Amino acid sequence: MAEKEKRILVGMSGGIDSSSVCIMLQEQGYEVVGVTMRTWDIPSHFSVPGQEQPDDVLEAQALAARLGIEHHVADVRKEFKDVIVRYFIDEYMRGRTPNPCVMCNPLFKERILCEWADRTGCAWIATGHYCRLEDINGNRYIVTGDDPAKDQSYFLWKLPQEILKRMLFPLGGMTKAEVRQYLASKGFEAKAKGGESMEICFIDKDYREFLKEHCPDIDERIGPGWFVDSKGLKLGQHKGFAYYTVGQRKGLEIALGKPMYVLKINPNKNTVMLGDAEQLKTEYMLVEDVNAVDMDELLSCRNLSVRIRYRSRPIPCRIARVDDSHLLVKFLGEASAITPGQSAVFYENNRVLGGGFIAFQQGVKKLAEICQFSM
Template sequence: MKQKESNKRVLVGMSGGIDSSATCMILQEQGYEVVGLTMRMWDLPRHFPREGQTIPQFAIEARELAEKIGIEHHILDVREEFRNTIIKAFIDEYLKGNTPNPCVMCNRQFKWHYLLQEADRLGCSWVATGHYARILDCDGYRVLARGADKKKDQSYFLWRLGQEELSRTIFPLGGITKEEIKKYVEGKGFHEKVEKKESMEVCFIPGDYRDFLREQLPDLDRQVGGGFFVDSTGRKLGQHKGFPFYTIGQRKGLEIALGKPMFVTRINPIKNTIRLGDREELLTRRMVITDVREAHEGILAEAGPVEVQIRYRSAAIPATLQPGDTPGEWLVDFEQEASAVTPGQSAVIYRDNAVIGGGIIADQRLLKKYKV
């Protein structure tokens, strides 16, 4: 039964870590009635350090924090749904020759789906997470923006959130730096949260993604087989292990000696070939993005010069946009050369630190139809 809704009742996604813990305490201080929700999406051996443990350690730590600060806490088991959506899509993208960004897909299509669903069930008007991002009110719309801490800004991963999600979301850490959060949590007496090492990897991959693919698809090596490394003219340079095991820009782990550093510049899943070239061959001034979403309808057409970020740990590049021949497809012209444009990754479009849209980077071969 749906509980009575309160305008100050907020559901916080709790991972057991420092950021979501700080989010709960900050919202409590701001007068919100905080409810914690920990999603059990994927189990890893490290989540169960004690013999016979049945509840993941991160969920236990989230529950303990909730008890200490006196808030309601729930654990939601969504492992089957996670496997059937996020894991399946992750594998499918690699089998297409792309390099997916599962966090981007997970945030809107999974985390916020269940956060809002459970918020309704538990009578919460709002949802909140420990992401370092901000939400701005702009001409009647809510627009995602970069967090104040430039080193921790996570708006790149959140670009798919639309008005439905943003209209009910709070990011308490958006205007705070990580160092300030550490001092805040330390001052609250939770020294262990500050000392705990934070994982920077994809949550369901404990090591190399190639091992994960093989674990999920035991027949993968036989299925894709080996193929050939080729140069820009198509000349065979040697053999590789199979196209899903490589990504654009990769230099290490190629296991081929050509007398100079070589990089993966193109992946052809149909021919099972990996093109190698020097660093200059990774540079481009143009790309196509597909599955484009706008912060609100029409904003990209009126945007003028923008900045486009093509990976999380890289600076946004000044660019201009023009609509493509296909709905949801846009052409990006960079004002300076971009390196290692990678199909399957996200391209997030900013104007004055606000996210006005984003899309998925397409294979560079799609540029052929736009050449004049």
């Protein structure tokens, strides 16, 4: 390999996965350069009073020193707040349930990794995501990782080709247990026994408390509203639509004699519709802001399935194009709790063909009557 071709930038969190990636790539002959992003400080990230850097930065620095690799810290707290945290708050204020990890990868983390790769003369970028890559007809596709319990392909559907073609995912063919075993075998026994990172890295409590903290006037802007049934009948008051999400059953603080779920949220009227589990089921779903590796391939796929939330099973489906940015999905299996703001990710077997965000579902039945679905 040419000198630049041997240099690879690794996004280092100081944890099990990125640490293993660094060691693997060194063994494969790469010159590893590490960068750790300081995105958001919360008290649990600091073990010692007066500590200047959070634990993940210190752990990454220690690993880099032990491996003898170049390491950088990117302090991107302001940008993270302006882009990802603002998106998170804005989505709840719109009556939607955000997917911060989906937005963070293309808009933030991988973009910053690309910038640092260029700055440090690295041809390649690697992360500890549990997924694989496959090249077909000049396109690069994300493929599910071999560990179904850790597969992270769902979060990466928005990554553009220009980034994917620079990336490596060394852990995609391994299980988490195998990664832990590998790390221990390299003399990092204590780290190999470490815990998992939080699902949403900037929240260490209930998201409702986070909204109140970072949007202090939320109760003035929204205020109490009405729980209603599917016919519009008022059932009782709620605290404000931003505090609820479709499919929610616990924490409604209303007694109606049987388990009730959030069916729909109407931010314009500040109403939250409740119903039973059967009413959560649906045959159709509208998806917006669609991104596909090859739109013609997605539209013509005969073996298509869709995941509507992380860790959910793929549901066989058919799709119809509504316009340039919207697809109507017809489920061929049971689907429930369609949640606006979450991602719908389309697969052919284990290969990601594209994805989009679940839209508000008004008018879906009328669209179903006029759309022509793929056969």
